[in-house]
Amino acid sequence: QKEVEQNSGPLSVPEGAIASLNCTYSDRGSQSFFWYRQYSGKSPELIMFIYSNGDKEDGRFTAQLNKASQYVSLLIRDSQPSDSATYLCAVNGGEKLTFGTGTRLTIIP
Amino acid sequence: KAGVTQTPRYLIKTRGQQVTLSCSPISGHRSVSWYQQTPGQGLQFLFEYFSETQRNKGNFPGRFSGRQFSNSRSEMNVSTLELGDSALYLCASSISRTGSLPGNTIYFGEGSWLTVV
Numbered sequence: 316q317k318e319v320e321q322n323s324g325p326l327s328v329p330e331g332a333i334a335s336l337n338c339t340y341s342d343r344g345s346q347s348f349f350w351y352r353q354y355s356g357k358s359p360e361l362i363m364f365i366y367s368n369g370d371k372e373d374g375r376f377t378a379q380l381n382k383a384s385q386y387v388s389l390l391i392r393d394s395q396p397s398d399s400a401t402y403l404c405a406v407n408g409g410e411k412l413t414f415g416t417g418t419r420l421t422i423i424p
Numbered sequence: 425k426a427g428v429t430q431t432p433r434y435l436i437k438t439r440g441q442q443v444t445l446s447c448s449p450i451s452g453h454r455s456v457s458w459y460q461q462t463p464g465q466g467l468q469f470l471f472e473y474f475s476e477t478q479r480n481k482g483n484f485p486g487r488f489s490g491r492q493f494s495n496s497r498s499e500m501n502v503s504t505l506e507l508g509d510s511a512l513y514l515c516a517s518s519i520s521r522t523g524s525l526p527g528n529t530i531y532f533g534e535g536s537w538l539t540v541v
Binding site: 346347349351357358359360361364366403407408409410411412413414415416417 | 457459466467469472479480482512514521522523526527528529530531532533534535
């Protein structure tokens with residue numbers, strides 16, 4: 316079992332709709348969870364992080380964490396074509412950050 | 425405030441050669457981590473340096489090494505290059521060591537694209 320799992324996609328969402336990205340992790344002791352966005356040919360850029368159960372909102376983005384079920388998700392409201400990218404989930408299990416392989420999101424105009 | 429700076433951005437090397445990549449972290453950041461990204465494997469952790477000491481190392485052969493200087497700048501070296509080493513090498517910096525604080529966030533540089541022929 317991979318430490319951090321994401322559906323590779325591609326996930327296609329109409330412009331203006333909500334995009335939902337999911338991530339599961341295996342280490343129950345994981346403390347912090349991060350979402351990065353990576354455009355093709357570019358480096359990952361931080362969207363947001365979360366470390367408490369529940370929801371955390373930042374603009375059009377909402378991160379949701381459920382430690383009991385070991386999953387973290389990212390919701391993107393009012394999706395825009397500029398949101399088309401690969402989204403990487405990263406989990407801090409102590410001394411290193413482990414990344415999922417990413418979900419490729421395409422926003423359809 | 426300047427971001428993480430990596431040099432060189434692009435390079436082509438021949439099998440058997442060695443390469444050194446450089447990274448300057450964000451001012452005030454003391455931790456530097458290195459990652460390898462390939463289409464097949466995704467982002468793989470190489471190592472993390474903090475206060476000039478390697479704090480953690482990923483599952484890579486000894487051909488991959490690194491170091492950190494007193495000004496927090498870091499270099500990584502790959503010796504005896506193989507075709508499979510072709511990848512995007514990313515440096516990331518953070519204020520503190522990974523895992524030391526709940527929200528300790530790493531910020532990536534633009535990466536060094538290495539092609540081994």
